[in-house]
Each structure stands twice: as structure tokens, then as C-alpha cells.
Amino acid sequence: MGLKERVDLVEQRISEACRRSGRSRNEVKVIAVTKYVSTAMTEEVLQEGIVHIGENRWQTAEEKWRALGERGIWHFIGHLQSNKVKDVIGKFSYIHSLDRLSLAKELDRRAEQLDLTVSALVQVNISGESTKYGLKPEQAADFLKALSGMKHIQVQGLMTMAPYESSAEDTRPVFRGLRQLRDELNRQALTPEPMTELSMGMSNDFEVAIEEGATWVRLGSILVGK
Ligand SMILES: *Cc1c(COP(=O)(O)O)cnc(C)c1O
Numbered sequence: 001m002g003l004k005e006r007v008d009l010v011e012q013r014i015s016e017a018c019r020r021s022g023r024s025r026n027e028v029k030v031i032a033v034t035k036y037v038s039t040a041m042t043e044e045v046l047q048e049g050i051v052h053i054g055e056n057r058w059q060t061a062e063e064k065w066r067a068l069g070e071r072g073i074w075h076f077i078g079h080l081q082s083n084k085v086k087d088v089i090g091k092f093s094y095i096h097s098l099d100r101l102s103l104a105k106e107l108d109r110r111a112e113q114l115d116l117t118v119s120a121l122v123q124v125n126i127s128g129e130s131t132k133y134g135l136k137p138e139q140a141a142d143f144l145k146a147l148s149g150m151k152h153i154q155v156q157g158l159m160t161m162a163p164y165e166s167s168a169e170d171t172r173p174v175f176r177g178l179r180q181l182r183d184e185l186n187r188q189a190l191t192p193e194p195m196t197e198l199s200m201g202m203s204n205d206f207e208v209a210i211e212e213g214a215t216w217v218r219l220g221s222i223l224v225g226k
Pocket of ligand 1: 033035056077078161202203204218219220221222
């Protein structure tokens with residue numbers, strides 16, 4: 001299957017998941033995760049009209065960003081070390097992996113120097129797997145309070161990764177948990193604006209994530225290939 005066919009197929013599956021769950025198609029945005037593929041393939045993705053590009057390490061993103069940076073909107077989706085913030089700030093519009101105060105301070109400091117605001121999603125480890133990054137759900141409220149003074153970070157929502165399950169249906173409680181946590185945090189009004197975004201769902205489980213309220217799905221292998 002070529003890229004065009006994969007894009008069409010994914011689009012169809014997203015539309016069906018939206019229909020099943022009574023959501024409008026334009027509530028769900030696609031990030032093409034290009035970490036496995038070349039710069040040439042990433043260019044093809046942009047030519048297909050997909051503008052949101054996701055990468056999880058600066059080392060694998062750098063060449064693509066230098067060639068194509070102006071043509072896409074870049075999302076940093078992987079674990080971010082504080083000493084790498086200087087590389088990605090100003091290049092990646094969104095950070096999906098904000099998971100600790102030291103990282104937030106460095107992002108805020110660097111963003112202030114460049115006089116910009118970085119959009120962030122707070123990563124939460126809903127499944128509780130020890131191999132996953134992210135705050136514990138019960139830490140999220142205090143974390144948001146601690147971010148409130150950081151004027152150069154705009155928290156738009158929450159992000160999680162579900163465990164790999166052979167049946168996607170088994171991921172549902174994780175995605176539902178993230179949505180419920182977001183709604184509960186919004187009731188506490190801890191951010192200047194309510195958090196609208198839920199970054200959840202990958203190739204294996206994006207339809208279930210959409211049914212549970214995903215606004216950003218991060219698609220690598222199924223969309224752009226391995
Ligand atoms: C690699 C990656 C993805 C995409 O994974 P696929 O299963 O290939 O769709 C999504 N999110 C994160 C954080 C990733 O690291």
C-alpha cells in the first residue's frame with residue numbers, strides 16, 4: 001500500500017470512529033509520527049496535506065526539521081531531557097511530554113528568552129506501568145498549580161500512552177481515565193483556560209482513543225510506515 005492509500009484508509013477509520021461516538025470529524029487532529037522514516041518520506045507526508053509532524057528524539061528529527069521545518073507544525077512526543085530543551089525550543093510548537101517541574105522550568109526559561117509561548121500537554125501515566133513516563137494521576141493537580149506562574153508555557157491538555165494490547169479494546173480504561181482526569185482538573189480550574197486537548201491513541205489503538213475523546217492521535221507505522 002502506498003502513502004496515499006494509507007492516508008485514505010486511516011481517514012476512513014477516523015471518520016467511522018467519530019461517527020460511532022457521535023463526535024465531529026474536525027475534533028480529531030492527526031500527527032504523523034515520522035521517527036521511523038526518512039526525510040524524503042516526511043516530505044511526501046507533507047505533500048499529502050498532513051501538517052502535524054511528530055518526533056520523539058531531536059537526533060532523529062534534526063535532519064528532517066532542517067529540511068522541512070517551515071512546512072510543518074512540529075510536535076515533540078518523546079521523553080525530553082532538560083539539556084535538550086535548547087535544541088527543540090522554537091522549533092517544536094507542541095511538547096506532548098511535560099512530566100516534571102525541572103523540565104517545565106527549563107522550557108519556561110528558554111521560551112521567555114526567545115519571547116515565545118510553547119504549547120504543552122502534561123503526560124500522565126494512567127496505566128501505572130513502570131516502563132512508562134508521566135506523572136501519577138494524583139500528582140497532576142499540584143503539578144498544574146506549580147505551572148501557573150510560568151507565563152511562557154500554555155498547558156492545553158493531557159497526554160498518555162496505553163500499554164500495547166493485542167486487543168485494542170483493552171486500552172479503553174486508560175483513555176477513559178485520561179479524559180476523566182482532564183474533566184476533573186478542569187472542574188478545579190487550575191489552568192487559565194480549560195484544558196481542551198487529549199493526546200492519546202497510536203497505530204494499534206487510535207479508534208478506541210477517539211471513541212474516548214482523543215483530540216490528537218499520534219500515528220506512526222499505520223500511516224507513514226515503519
Ligand atoms: C512512536 C510513537 C508513536 C507512534 O507509534 P505507532 O504505534 O507507530 O503509531 C506515538 N506516540 C509516541 C509517544 C511514540 O513514541
